[in-house]
Amino acid sequence: MGAITTKGRKLHEIEHVPYEQAFLIGDLLTSNITMLAGEPKAGKTNFAAGMSAALLNGADEFLGLPVLRLCRNIVFGLTDDGAEGELRERLHGAVPRDSVTVFPVEDTSQPGYWQGVRDDLLTLGADLFVLDNVLGALGDGEDVASSVTARNTIDKLKPISKSGIPVLAVTHTPKGNGEGLTTASAPIGGRAMAGGVRGVIVLRKSKKGRSIQTAINWAKSDLDIAVTMRTASNGSEIPVWERVQPGLKVVSLPKAKTWGEDLVARIIEEQPEEESALALSRRYAPIVDRKPETVRPKLRDRLERVGGRWVRKPAATA
Numbered sequence: 001m002g003a004i005t006t007k008g009r010k011l012h013e014i015e016h017v018p019y020e021q022a023f024l025i026g027d028l029l030t031s032n033i034t035m036l037a038g039e040p041k042a043g044k045t046n047f048a049a050g051m052s053a054a055l056l057n058g059a060d061e062f063l064g065l066p067v068l069r070l071c072r073n074i075v076f077g078l079t080d081d082g083a084e085g086e087l088r089e090r091l092h093g094a095v096p097r098d099s100v101t102v103f104p105v106e107d108t109s110q111p112g113y114w115q116g117v118r119d120d121l122l123t124l125g126a127d128l129f130v131l132d133n134v135l136g137a138l139g140d141g142e143d144v145a146s147s148v149t150a151r152n153t154i155d156k157l158k159p160i161s162k163s164g165i166p167v168l169a170v171t172h173t174p175k176g177n178g179e180g181l182t183t184a185s186a187p188i189g190g191r192a193m194a195g196g197v198r199g200v201i202v203l204r205k206s207k208k209g210r211s212i213q214t215a216i217n218w219a220k221s222d223l224d225i226a227v228t229m230r231t232a233s234n235g236s237e238i239p240v241w242e243r244v245q246p247g248l249k250v251v252s253l254p255k256a257k258t259w260g261e262d263l264v265a266r267i268i269e270e271q272p273e274e275e276s277a278l279a280l281s282r283r284y285a286p287i288v289d290r291k292p293e294t295v296r297p298k299l300r301d302r303l304e305r306v307g308g309r310w311v312r313k314p315a316a317t318a
Contacts, residue, residue, distance in 0.1 A: 019218065022198075024055060024128065024166055026066040027219040032198035033157055033167045034216075042205040043229055044170050045083075046239040047212075048130050049090040050229075051168075053238075055128065056095040063212075063227060063243045071127035072096075077105040077117070079136025089237035092289075093259045105131065109139035114156040121165050129160055134171035144171070154197060173202065209244075259288050260298040267303060267310050275305055 023030055029051055038044045054062040055071040078084055084102050091100055101124060107113065121129055131137060134153060135144055142149045154169075161167050199216030214223040225243055232238040263284055274280045280303075281296035288295065304313050 019220075020068050022218045024067070024069045024071070025051060025062050026068055027216065027221060027223060028062070028065050028199075028201065028214065029166070029168065030198040030216060030218070031069075031166045033154065033161045033169060035197045035200045036168055036170045036203065037173045037200065038203035039173055039205065042203045043210065043239075044203055045087070045132055046090060046229055047201075047203055047241065048132060048168060048170060049087065050239050050241040052100070052128070052130065053091065053094050056099045063225070063241060069127070071099075073099060073101065073124060073126050074128045074130065075101045075103070075121055075124060075126045076130045076132060077103055077137070078132055079105045080133070083132065086237075090239055093262070094232065094238045101126075105137045108137050115159065118160045118163055118165075121160060122163055126165050128166050128168065130168045130170065131157070132170040134169050169197070259290070260295075260302070263288055263295070264299065264302045264312065267299070268312060271309055277303065280310075 019026070021031060036044055036048060038047075051062060052071075052074050053059075054067050055069065056074060058070045059067050061067060076087060078087065084104070087100075087102060117129075138144060138149065138153070142152075144150060144153065157167050157169060199214060199219065201216075202213045204211050204213065209226060210228060211226050212223060216222065228242050228244050230240050230242070232240050267280065267284070272280065272283060274283055277296050277300040278292075280299050281292040284299075285292040285295045302313055303310050305311075
């Protein structure tokens with residue numbers, strides 16, 4: 001029995017996958033494996049965080065593109081030291097509580113490692129798996145510039161996507177825009193890396209600003225658009241991405257409230273019996289995952305006790 005006899009199917013036997021099921025974000029993030037590539041410091045993790053926030057918050061659009069699926073649980077596999085804390089600052093308070101799970105990707109050369117990751121993702125009910133980044137997830141002796149390693153890397157992720165869990169794999173492009181560097185060949189590993197995925201997003205950063213380019217199967221069109229990124233508020237690390245190409249609608253994530261603003265609103269609604277900012281800070285610090293000495297000045301500057309009720313100070317009116 002040959003490959004055709006055992007695996008061949010007639011066209012009418014192949015399941016039709018409509019556009020709305022092929023993408024989480026139309027023409028951008030596929031429901032299969034999507035590669036997000038860019039130079040170091042181009043903003044790849046921030047871009048992944050921005051897409052994740054749009055999916056978890058049920059936004060209508062991201063960069064003017066339709067968000068086609070609501071996600072309830074996104075899992076990040078992180079490889080860099082300190083990456084967990086950085087991701088926390090970018091998403092904590094901007095997405096529903098307990099909607100993001102983070103784990104360190106390490107010892108990937110162990111037999112069955114990626115099978116175990118897939119099984120855990122299924123157990124968690126993950127709606128999206130973000131691997132950040134591919135280089136850090138390589139096994140001992142593997143070189144992503146090798147076409148063999150590039151193909152093997154994608155092959156390790158395919159069982160996850162075939163189980164119904166979309167994968168966003170973050171990787172690097174060679175430094176500088178080399179001659180002939182197309183979107184499809186942009187990730188280190190070139191076409192061998194890009195060939196096994198459903199789509200490639202390249203985030204470029206230059207003196208002129210940022211832009212994204214895509215090469216994605218089933219997309220209505222490939223993108224080449226200018227974008228900007230800002231933070232949601234002063235002192236915040238929550239990224240807000242906007243499309244700035246002239247003549248196109250600018251769409252961004254809603255401005256996220258800081259944890260302090262959310263806490264003030266909660267206290268005004270709940271009207272706890274505590275009568276001082278110190279007592280309030282001790283009560284609510286564990287709830288907002290902060291130390292009491294961090295919470296106290298936020299409350300002292302924004303709230304006051306009037307007639308037995310907590311009210312917002314006039315100068316702190318939202």
